[in-house]
Amino acid sequence: MIKNDLLLKALRGETVERPPVWMMRQAGRYLPDFMKLKEKYDFFTRCRTPELATEITVMPIRQVGPDAAILFSDILVIPQAMNIEVEMKPGVGPWLPNPVRTMEGVNQVNVPDVHEELQYVFDAIRMTKKELNDEVPLIGFAGSPWTILCYTVQGQGSKNFDLAKKFCFSNPEAAHILLQKITDTTIAYLKAKVQAGVDVVQLFDSWGGMLSPVDYQTFSWQYMQQIIDALKDEVPVIAYGKGCWFALKEMSESGAAALGVDWTCSARNARYLSGGRITLQGNFDPARLYSSPSDIRKMVNQMINEFGKDAYIANLGHGILPDIPVENARAFVDAVKEYRPA
Numbered sequence: 049m050i051k052n053d054l055l056l057k058a059l060r061g062e063t064v065e066r067p068p069v070w071m072m073r074q075a076g077r078y079l080p081d082f083m084k085l086k087e088k089y090d091f092f093t094r095c096r097t098p099e100l101a102t103e104i105t106v107m108p109i110r111q112v113g114p115d116a117a118i119l120f121s122d123i124l125v126i127p128q129a130m131n132i133e134v135e136m137k138p139g140v141g142p143w144l145p146n147p148v149r150t151m152e153g154v155n156q157v158n159v160p161d162v163h164e165e166l167q168y169v170f171d172a173i174r175m176t177k178k179e180l181n182d183e184v185p186l187i188g189f190a191g192s193p194w195t196i197l198c199y200t201v202q203g204q205g206s207k208n209f210d211l212a213k214k215f216c217f218s219n220p221e222a223a224h225i226l227l228q229k230i231t232d233t234t235i236a237y238l239k240a241k242v243q244a245g246v247d248v249v250q251l252f253d254s255w256g257g258m259l260s261p262v263d264y265q266t267f268s269w270q271y272m273q274q275i276i277d278a279l280k281d282e283v284p285v286i287a288y289g290k291g292c293w294f295a296l297k298e299m300s301e302s303g304a305a306a307l308g309v310d311w312t313c314s315a316r317n318a319r320y321l322s323g324g325r326i327t328l329q330g331n332f333d334p335a336r337l338y339s340s341p342s343d344i345r346k347m348v349n350q351m352i353n354e355f356g357k358d359a360y361i362a363n364l365g366h367g368i369l370p371d372i373p374v375e376n377a378r379a380f381v382d383a384v385k386e387y388r389p390a
C-alpha cells in the first residue's frame with residue numbers, strides 16, 4: 049500500500065481533499081545536488097547505474113516534496129536499445145550520429161529483447177521502490193513513437209523537426225514500419241517496467257503538436273492508442289501531448305486514465321474538449337516559475353480553481369527549466385499542498 053496515494057486516487061477520479069502535484073522533469077538540472085552528480089558522471093552513466101538513477105529519482109521527493117516520483121532515465125534509451133546510437137552532447141542535447149532516413153536504415157532497426165538491452169532500467173526501478181519505501185507512487189515513462197521517430201530521423205533536437213516530417217511524407221511506408229517497431233518495443237518495455245514495480249506510466253508526446261490534426265492521427269495517435277490498449281488493464285496511463293489540444297476528444301476515449309495538457313489550452317477548453325470525463329494534468333507554463341514565490345502561489349490557486357480540485361493533477365505544462373530557483377519549485381508544490389477549496 050502506497051502511503052501517499054493522492055495521485056492514484058486522482059487517476060481513478062476519486063474525490064480528494066486537494067489535487068496531487070508533481071513536475072515534469074522534476075529530477076533534473078535545477079537541483080544543485082543533481083548538478084554535482086552531473087559533473088562526475090555522464091548522462092547515460094547516470095541512467096545506467098541503478099544507484100545513481102535511484103539517488104536522482106528520490107532527490108526531488110526529499111528536497112521539493114511532490115506527491116509522486118518519476119524515474120530518472122530518458123525517452124532515448126529506446127532507440128539506443130533498438131540499435132540506434134544516441135549520445136548526449138553537453139550544450140547540444142541528444143545527438144544521433146547515424147540518423148535513420150531510408151528503408152535500408154529502418155531495416156537495420158531492431159525490436160530487441162528489452163530484458164537484455166534495458167535490464168538496468170528495471171534494476172533502477174526495483175532499487176528506487178525500495179528507497180521510496182511506498183511513501184509516494186513511482187511513475188515510469190516512455191516517449192510516444194512519433195516523438196522517438198522525431199529524434200531518430202532528425203538526429204538531434206529541432207524547432208520544427210523538418211527532416212522527420214520530410215521522411216514521413218516522402219517515405220510513409222518506411223515511416224510506418226519504423227513507428228510500428230518503436231511501438232512494439234515500447235509496449236514490451238513499459239510492461240517490464242510495470243513488472244519491476246512502477247505504479248503509473250506516462251507517455252510523452254512532446255512533439256505531437258508539430259503535426260496537423262489529421263496527420264497526428266496517422267503518425268502519432270494510432271500508435272499511442274496501441275500502447276494504451278496494451279497497458280491500460282495493468283496500470284494507469286497518462287497521455288501527455290504537447291500542443292495536442294486538438295486531439296483531446298480521441299484521447300479522452302482511449303482508455304488512458306489521464307491526459308496531460310500544456311498552457312496553450314485553458315482549463316475550461318481542456319475540460320470541454322475532453323468531455324469532462326477524464327482526469328486532466330497540467331498546465332502551468334514552466335516560465336511562470338520565474339515569478340516570485342508569492343505570485344506563484346496565487347497563480348497556482350487560480351489554476352486549481354479553474355480545473356477543479358477533483359479529477360485533476362497539478363503539474364507544469366512541460367518540463368521544468370534548468371535555471372528555476374529551487375525555492376520557486378517548492379513554492380509551486382507547497383501551493384498545491386496548501387490548497388483548500390474556496
Ligand code: CP3
Nearest residue numbers: 073074075076091118119120121122123141142252254367
Ligand atoms: O524528472 C525527470 O527529469 C525524469 C527523467 C527525464 C529525463 N528526460 C532526464 C533528462 C524524463 C522524463 C525525460 C523525458 C524526455 N527526454 C523527453 C520528454 C519530455 C519533454 O521534456 O518533452 C524528451 C523530449 C527527452 C529528450 C531529451 N533528453 C532532451 C531534448 C534532452 C536535452 C535537453 C535538455 O532538456 O537538457 C535530454 C537530456 C536530459 N534528460 C536531461 C535530463 C535531466 C538533461 C541533461 C543532463 O542531465 O545531462
